[in-house]
Amino acid sequence: MSDILIIGQHGQVSTYLQREMIALDNVKVAGRDEIDLSQVDLVYSALEAIEPKLIINPAAYTAVDAAEQEREQAFAINSLAVGEIARYAKDYDVPLIHFSTDYVFTGDSDVPYSENSSVGPNGVYGQSKLEGEKAILDSGASALILRTAWVYSNHGNNFYKTMLRLSEQRTELNVVNDQIGAPTYAGSIAAVTKQLVDLILEQGGLKPEQVGVYHFTCQGQTSWAEFARAIFVENEITEMAVHGIPTSEYPTPAQRPAFSVLNTEKLLDVFDVSLPHWGTALSQCVAETRSVIDERLR
Numbered sequence: 184m185s186d187i188l189i190i191g192q193h194g195q196v197s198t199y200l201q202r203e204m205i206a207l208d209n210v211k212v213a214g215r216d217e218i219d220l221s222q223v224d225l226v227y228s229a230l231e232a233i234e235p236k237l238i239i240n241p242a243a244y245t246a247v248d249a250a251e252q253e254r255e256q257a258f259a260i261n262s263l264a265v266g267e268i269a270r271y272a273k274d275y276d277v278p279l280i281h282f283s284t285d286y287v288f289t290g291d292s293d294v295p296y297s298e299n300s301s302v303g304p305n306g307v308y309g310q311s312k313l314e315g316e317k318a319i320l321d322s323g324a325s326a327l328i329l330r331t332a333w334v335y336s337n338h339g340n341n342f343y344k345t346m347l348r349l350s351e352q353r354t355e356l357n358v359v360n361d362q363i364g365a366p367t368y369a370g371s372i373a374a375v376t377k378q379l380v381d382l383i384l385e386q387g388g389l390k391p392e393q394v395g396v397y398h399f400t401c402q403g404q405t406s407w408a409e410f411a412r413a414i415f416v417e418n419e420i421t422e423m424a425v426h427g428i429p430t431s432e433y434p435t436p437a438q439r440p441a442f443s444v445l446n447t448e449k450l451l452d453v454f455d456v457s458l459p460h461w462g463t464a465l466s467q468c469v470a471e472t473r474s475v476i477d478e479r480l481r
């Protein structure tokens with residue numbers, strides 16, 4: 184038996200959650216060898232074998248472009264398997280924390296999306312994540328669905344690490360400047376999720392009025408080009424010119440939302456917590472980058 188189960192082992196959010204939870208007793212991390220979300224029929228029995236008392240699911244099929252070709256796999260992992268996790272959570276009365284995405288929205292807005300804004304995913308990834316949200320809501324499980332966006336960190340594949348890698352090879356970069364969002368450090372996601380976990384443990388579960396969808400990003404907004412410039416400034420990389428380009432000059436198989444800023448007031452109203460401003464979080468990530476480098480040099 185395990186009290187807190189984190190599904191997915193090496194993902195960005197999972198990695199930082201594990202760091203946050205390290206001091207807690209009885210936290211279990213299930214990798215694909217134990218819970219393979221693509222094996223939908225086996226998910227429920229795998230959970231029965233573990234007997235978690237609280238489930239956190241940061242695992243997902245996150246390859247946004249590949250999803251356009253791998254629709255079945257994306258839906259299996261992001262919606263059907265999530266339905267099985269929710270069914271277990273309902274049957275065994277176990278609270279569930281699940282992560283979703285800004286890609287449930289079209290991106291046509293110019294004001295931050297609230298949890299009540301109409302959804303309309305542009306591509307397969309967003310559709311599959313939205314179906315996962317619906318499966319949880321339909322199950323009646325006691326769940327928090329945390330929609331995050333533009334996740335980056337010192338771990339895994341993400342925009343922050345790509346910029347640092349490219350800075351070693353080039354002195355000029357073209358970066359999209361007409362997509363607007365809130366870069367969100369996985370460390371910030373994990374820190375605030377830990378606060379929610381503490382509250383759930385203290386309360387002995389979620390109150391009915393706490394259950395539902397929450398927007399869960401860092402504060403503020405910027406473009407990818409401005410974010411890239413901030414990454415270089417914070418990392419004291421001076422030999423790099425960032426040229427802003429329109430999305431039309433950087434076509435991708437899956438369409439990205441042009442505007443994906445999420446209004447996070449509900450999280451503050453209900454739980455009295457919030458993620459930091461994206462600039463503050465970036466400084467924290469850079470401090471971590473430096474400590475990782477220092478560690479290597481030691």
Ligand SMILES: NC(=O)c1ccc[n+]([C@@H]2O[C@H](COP(=O)([O-])OP(=O)(O)OC[C@H]3O[C@@H](n4cnc5c(N)ncnc54)[C@H](OP(=O)(O)O)[C@@H]3O)[C@@H](O)[C@H]2O)c1
Binds near residue numbers: 194243244333334340
């Ligand atoms: N990255 C973003 O920019 C972004 C934006 C908005 C929302 N989100 C959402 O935030 C959450 C966390 O994202 P992330 O950036 O941490 O994702 P990530 O780094 O891509 O990690 C994905 C995780 O899912 C696990 N996984 C994938 N297929 C699996 C399978 N068949 N069975 C079991 N586990 C499987 C991976 O397992 P392994 O450990 O074996 O690799 C990994 O732990 C996801 O729900 C994602 O949809 C992410």
